[in-house]
Amino acid sequence: MPSLTVPPAPHRISPPTTQEKLDYADLAVIDLSKAQDATGRAQLALELSEAMKTVGFFYVINHGYTSAQTERMFDIADIPFSCVDAEEKRLYAAKIKETGSYQGYKPRQYWHIDNGVHDQLEHYNFHRDVTKRQHPEAVRPFLNEIEAFARHSHFNVLHPILRLLALGLELPEETLVNLHGFESVGETWVRFMKYYPRSQADELKTKNVWLKGHVDFGSITVIYSQPIAALQILGPDGKWKWIKHIENALVINAGDAMEFLSGGYYKATIHRVVQPPVDQQNLTRLGLFYFATTDDNVKLVPLAETPVLQRVGIVRRCADADAPTMESWRKGRTTAYGQSQLKPSEEGNVEEEVINGVLVRHYN
Ligand SMILES: O=C(O)CCC(=O)C(=O)O
Numbered sequence: 260m261p262s263l264t265v266p267p268a269p270h271r272i273s274p275p276t277t278q279e280k281l282d283y284a285d286l287a288v289i290d291l292s293k294a295q296d297a298t299g300r301a302q303l304a305l306e307l308s309e310a311m312k313t314v315g316f317f318y319v320i321n322h323g324y325t326s327a328q329t330e331r332m333f334d335i336a337d338i339p340f341s342c343v344d345a346e347e348k349r350l351y352a353a354k355i356k357e358t359g360s361y362q363g364y365k366p367r368q369y370w371h372i373d374n375g376v377h378d379q380l381e382h383y384n385f386h387r388d389v390t391k392r393q394h395p396e397a398v399r400p401f402l403n404e405i406e407a408f409a410r411h412s413h414f415n416v417l418h419p420i421l422r423l424l425a426l427g428l429e430l431p432e433e434t435l436v437n438l439h440g441f442e443s444v445g446e447t448w449v450r451f452m453k454y455y456p457r458s459q460a461d462e463l464k465t466k467n468v469w470l471k472g473h474v475d476f477g478s479i480t481v482i483y484s485q486p487i488a489a490l491q492i493l494g495p496d497g498k499w500k501w502i503k504h505i506e507n508a509l510v511i512n513a514g515d516a517m518e519f520l521s522g523g524y525y526k527a528t529i530h531r532v533v534q535p536p537v538d539q540q541n542l543t544r545l546g547l548f549y550f551a552t553t554d555d556n557v558k559l560v561p562l563a564e565t566p567v568l569q570r571v572g573i574v575r576r577c578a579d580a581d582a583p584t585m586e587s588w589r590k591g592r593t594t595a596y597g598q599s600q601l602k603p604s605e606e607g608n609v610e611e612e613v614i615n616g617v618l619v620r621h622y623n
């Protein structure tokens with residue numbers, strides 16, 4: 260008889276949060292349960308655009324998953340790493356350079372971090388249509404749940420946030436939603452990510468940086484909050500602040516594509532990953548993400564018809580005529596990341612490269 264229950268996944272006990280007193284970023288908390296009616300959305304849009312103009316990161320709570328649903332997804336997220344052997348992982352390695360896409364595994368040590376040290380994190384990426392590719396055997400029983408997770412992230416998180424961001428620009432609510440179709444051609448994807456503790460020698464050579472300061476290249480990144488402290492954002496005062504874990508919350512930020520579309524109004528904030536505090540240093544760190552890009556054919560120029568931009572002015576990183584499409588931008592950023600030769604900039608601790616004619620900076 261076919262089973263009506265979901266397949267068992269090894270259950271991970273969630274590690275405790277750190278006891279260390281860290282300098283945490285003070286982020287707005289957007290309560291999505293208030294987005295049901297127009298009055299609530301208008302209020303949230305104000306809170307959100309304030310956060311996006313200043314800090315650029317915010318939390319979302321009450322997004323519609325129970326803690327148990329989130330926990331189940333973290334259990335599933337570990338499977339491509341702990342239940343697939345090295346040989347099978349190689350079969351499903353992403354063809355990052357050839358395709359400009361991360362679909363599949365990004366193996367450990369693929370990226371150069373600093374001083375000859377390579378990363379110690381692996382990720383497995385699914386297009387939101389999980390049937391587009393084959394997946395490792397251990398992952399296959401969970402594909403329905405992973406696709407349901409993509410749909411939840413898309414329709415219950417991404418689209419509601421895009422409606423608030425459009426309202427914040429005084430545009431019709433569906434303006435940004437219409438550029439992010441679930442069925443459209445475009446990359447928007449689910450990522451499972453696992454960071455492993457590193458050697459003391461690597462920590463020294465990289466000054467404890469696990470993933471260099473960067474901005475994401477897409478429009479919106481949804482990070483399902485997890486207990487191991489390591490993510491930091493660069494504040495307007497030039498200081499790194501830690502992101503605090505909130506159970507069953509989401510940590511959300513905008514990437515380049517949103518900065519381009521909003522003419523610089525919504526900031527793509529620089530963030531990085533560093534060695535966790537002492538009481539969490541021997542743990543692996545499991546991440547669950549939904550990375551949104553616009554549809555591939557969207558040209559990344561400012562939505563200049565917005566009254567807000569007409570008032571405050573538009574900041575461009577390139578002339579509109581030279582602006583890349585989402586497809587060429589995501590491919591350019593993906594193939595270069597961690598592989599290209601970066602040039603030190605005039606500013607200390609910053610390295611630069613040019614992608615599609617646009618300057619991209621990396622922060623140490
Ligand atoms: O692991 C994290 O918390 C953030 C990772 C990140 O910034 C990225 O994958 O772009």
Ligand SMILES: [Fe+2]
Nearest residue numbers: 473474475530
């Ligand atoms: Fe990032």
